[in-house]
Amino acid sequence: MFGWTGKILKIDLSSGRAVREDVPADVLYEYLGGRGLGIRLMRDYFRLDPFSPEMPLIFTVGPLCGTPSPTSARMSVVSRSPLTNTIYDSSCGGLFAHKIKAAGLDAIMITGKSRRPVYIQVTETDAALYDASGLWGNDTLETMSALMDKGSVAAIGPAGENGVLFANIMVNASNSVGRGGLGAVMGSKNLKAVVVNGGRRVEIAQKESFKKGQEDVMRLFKASPIIFGELGISEYGTPALVDLIRQRRMVPTENFRKTFFEGAGNYSGPSFKRHYKAKKEGCFGCPIRCKKVDSCGKALPEYETASHFGALNRNSDIHSIVKSNELC
Ligand code: SF4
Structure with missing residues (x-):
């Protein structure tokens, strides 16, 4: 098969x-x-x-x-x-x-x-x-x-x-x-x-067509600003969305009572990179590698975690967000 x-x-x-x-x-x-x-x-x-x-x-x-x-x-x-x-x-x-x-x-x-x-x-x-x-x-x-x-x-x-x-x-x-x-x-x-555990390989029926499909997908990924763009998720992980959503004033804030939190920039993708020297990590074989880890290899928060321990709780302290993520 x-x-x-x-x-x-x-x-x-x-x-x-x-x-x-x-x-x-x-x-x-x-x-x-x-x-x-x-x-x-x-x-x-x-x-x-x-x-x-x-x-x-x-x-x-x-x-x-x-x-x-x-x-x-x-x-x-x-x-x-x-x-x-x-x-x-x-x-x-x-x-x-x-x-x-x-x-x-x-x-x-x-x-x-x-x-x-x-x-x-x-x-x-x-x-x-x-x-x-x-x-x-x-x-x-x-x-x-x-x-x-x-x-x-x-x-x-x-x-x-x-x-x-x-x-x-x-x-x-x-x-x-x-x-x-x-x-x-x-x-x-x-x-x-x-x-x-195991070591079996998956058989591909039409290798040439498969390779062509793979190249098409990669081309579309590369054309997408949110994936491989300068401020995209490949570079900054899903917290890249923090700035994007804040700019549109769509941030769930103070337990969903508001949609804008002025402190959100403190835990944006670039902030994680600056404070934690965030490095790329990802699911097996993924070229995007949207997961981010700190310099010791510890997982950093995804967008939802950052935003909810952040704006939803009216908290702009990036370190408490990282600690909360770790505890959960
Ligand atoms: S496959 Fe995994 S690492 Fe790749 S983009 Fe999806 S969630 Fe991120």
């Missing part, structure tokens, strides 16, 4: 059973991309309570993930949100998505509930559960550093373990499966982390 692997890994945490199954080609074509496939896989489960053991937590990638296609190293994590009760998907980057494909999979579908805390380790040939009692209670950075030599890690911290309705799943330290509370779904299954 080209692009896709045609395989899904189904893991039942209640029984400890893991099986690799074929995904029919027509399903892959009709429900394109990680989000499409993930939502399709929810068809038999969407009426369940988000914390029901049978509720699936699904990690899916699309056909371009694992290829050199720009910005394709992303996955969708799908389940039912305990916060909104809607079918929910969150897009997440980092290395994890690429590793799902490299392990020979298009999706990992986790159901059931373990009796004790566990983590799952997935390789090209195997999937096994391991005791995570010693990791339970740890924050996500501690969990990552305990498991990162085994592969790419998606993990929850105490918020997910304790059912906080907006708990994230964190991926490779600084990428978030955010907003819908899927960390709490993971915690309800007593699942502390998923670790994925």
